[in-house]
Amino acid sequence: VPPGTEGAISLEGTAASLAGGALMALVMLARGLITGVPAWLLVTAVALAATLAESVIGATLQQHLPWLSNELVNGLQTLVAALLALALAVALAPRL
Numbered sequence: 001v002p003p004g005t006e007g008a009i010s011l012e013g014t015a016a017s018l019a020g021g022a023l024m025a026l027v028m029l030a031r032g033l034i035t036g037v038p039a040w041l042l043v044t045a046v047a048l049a050a051t052l053a054e055s056v057i058g059a060t061l062q063q064h065l066p067w068l069s070n071e072l073v074n075g076l077q078t079l080v081a082a083l084l085a086l087a088l089a090v091a092l093a094p095r096l
Contacts, residue, residue, distance in 0.1 A: 007059020009052065021047025042088055050081035 001008045025043035028034045054077035
């Protein structure tokens with residue numbers, strides 16, 4: 001698809017998302033907001049999953065729902081990330 005297509009997923013974009021999530025998790029680790037490699041991996045994985053979910057929402061729902069703005073899709077991405085992080089943190093709590 002042409003660059004800029006809503007919901008398009010590219011290798012470069014996915015790699016950049018993974019790198020951004022890993023960097024964000026590294027900053028959180030350095031600031032003491034998370035501890036250990038398992039938590040770093042969890043934050044990195046959740047960031048990537050939420051980015052991919054945002055692409056799916058953009059590609060499927062946004063074109064059919066005129067009220068679903070880019071800002072609302074970004075808000076949904078944040079909600080997906082928060083819920084996924086909470087669920088995984090609870091499920092993996094003994095190991096984190």
